[in-house]
Amino acid sequence: MKRNRSYYIILVLILFVVTYSAYAAYQKQKNGPVFLDNHVFQRYNEQWGLWVDLNAEKKSLLEKASEFGILAQEVMEINNLKESDLSRLKRSIFFPYSAEYMRGLQEKELFRETVESPIDQFIWPVLPNHKSRISSRIGRRWNTWHTGLDIAIPKNSVVLAAADGVVEEAGRSGDYGLAVKIYHHDMNHFHTVYGHNQELLVKPGDVVRKGQIIAFSGNTGKSTGPHVHFEVRFHNVYLNPENFLTPYEEGVATSIVGFAD
Incomplete structure (x- = not known):
């Protein structure tokens, strides 16, 4: 009887340790910093490299x-390219970094930006940039209803996924121009949309992480200047993105940290 009781106590202690460890890991993830892709460090298919x-x-x-210390075949495979594709290639392709090249970047003390963001909150879809500004908000505009938030930013700037999710649509979409639509299962089934891009770097079915580059900004579709049109939708209802973001000044202000993940 005493032996069974001892086993029971040990089992309870083990369950407590496992549960506490899982909770601590979740809290760390929930409150930890989000590392943002930039023009040096970019992610695709869980690999580091550059478009x-x-x-x-x-x-x-x-x-x-x-130059990046990798084989051409590695590039072909991650981009699903064939030899016949190379002669008519008109888009950016992803080059993974070799371990040696990564060490070189660290030695040069290059940096990535971070933002503090709970796991259940969106981040701004643009990098900190003194040239970026909110040019239009959701609401009535020019006798129509503007369905999202416009962030004016120079052409070919990095556009980031606002949260973890799966790409549902990526391509030309009417007035949106080149656009990406992401489904966020862990964010109450919200969708986010990123419009008027110059080039898309993801395709339907891709799993993306918060802060991962998904496009280069542009002026495609019905647009009066380079900007990112950002929407938050819930069952095709357009919501005010600013209700799910930190205030603009705070949202784009970041701390600079060394290379890490």
Whole structure:
């Protein structure tokens, strides 16, 4: 009887330790910083690297792969490319970084920005930038209803996923131009939309993380200047994005930290 009681006490203690550890890990995730992709550190398919427009850089895939210390075949595989695709490539492709290249970036003391964001809160879809500003809010505008928040920002700026989710749509979408729609299962089944981009870096079915680059900003669709049109939807009801974000000045103000994840 005493032996059974001892086993019971040990089992209770083990369950307590496991439960407490899980709770502590959740709290750390809930209140921890979110690392933001920028023009040096970018993520795709859980790998670190960089989106590169080979035509703009006037370099071959082999030359750029060699620069990052990886094989051309690795680049082909992560981008689902065939040899026949290379001659007519008109978009950026993702180049993973080798471990050696990553160490070199750390030695140069390059940095990533962070924002403090609870797990159940969206982040602003743009990086801190003194040239960015809110140019239009949700509400009546020009005798129509403006369905989201416009953030004026220079063309080809980084556009970030506001929360973890799965890409539902990515492509040309009428007045939205090149747009991305993300489903956030863990955020009460909300959707977010990012419109008027210059180039999309994700496709339907991609799993994205909060702070991950999903596009380069632009002026496509019905637009009067380069900006990100950001929407929050719940069952196709348009909600005010600012109700789910920190105040603008606070939302884009970040601390600078060393390379970490």
